[in-house]
Amino acid sequence: MPSAFAPGKCILFGEHAVVYGHPAVAVAIDQGVRVSVEESDVWKLEGSPFEPSRHPHISHIIQNIFQYSGPPLDIDVDSSLFSAAGMGSSAALSNAFGAAMFAYINPGEELDTVKLAKIAHSAEATAQKGRASPTDTATSALGGCLVVSGSEEHGTKHVFDTSLETPEGSREWSINAVDIPLGIEGAWLVIGYSGIGSPTGRMVSKVA
Structure with a gap:
């Protein structure tokens, strides 16, 4: 059964303003999402009938990325992340599912x-x-500590550039890695959860 894990993240600086090109610093955390897929008689998500309209991340990857037309799949999701809590749960889900689907379609390939x-x-x-x-998504996929900005940042290692057409126009970002100092393994990152969810799309629109 193909399976993949992707970590969540914590944004140290920048948060939603990064959507509009302002710098953000983020780190991957040890909690995340594991997704497994296997062939089934009917489409299922966590044991229940899969409803594509309710799960746009998964639907997009199935239909638009892989253009999958094979047999139905049983998709299992095991997450240790709070939803709508700023921990990157949807990004981790997208990465884990994307990796699991790739492994299912292309066994043995990296x-x-x-x-x-x-x-x-x-x-x-x-x-x-x-x-x-x-x-x-970049922090979850690459791990470590990243600086995401509208341009390359001095003192970091450039990894890749990407762009997106948004309702406000075209946006471009530079993804840069930061070397984590030796000996930092003993440091702790404490994250408080208020119990009140803040859906990303709604929060981002307030920053626009």
Whole structure:
């Protein structure tokens, strides 16, 4: 059974303004999403009938990215991330599902992490009405610490560039990696959860 794991993320600086080209610094965390897929008689998601309209990230990857027309699949999702809590749950889901689908369709082949990040970013943009920065998806796909900005940032390692047509016009981003200092393994990142969800699309529209 093909399976893939993708971590969540925490944005240290920048948050939703990164959608409009302002810099953001994000780190991957050890919690995330694992997705498994296997052939089935009918389409299922976590044991229930799969409803494409309710799951735009998954639907986009199936229909638009892989243009999959094979037998129905049983999709299992195991997540340790709170939803709508700023931990990148939808990005982790998109990355994990994209990687699991790739493994199912192309057994034995390795998926490039930059390609995976772009697949997941495309899914996020579709689900969020065209407003989605690549911060969550890139951090989840690449891991480590990233700086996402409208241009390359001094003191970082450039990884890739990407762009998106949004309702406000064309946006471009530079994805840059930051070397994490040795010995930082003993440091802790404490994340507080208020219990009140904030859907990304709605929050981003308020920053516009």
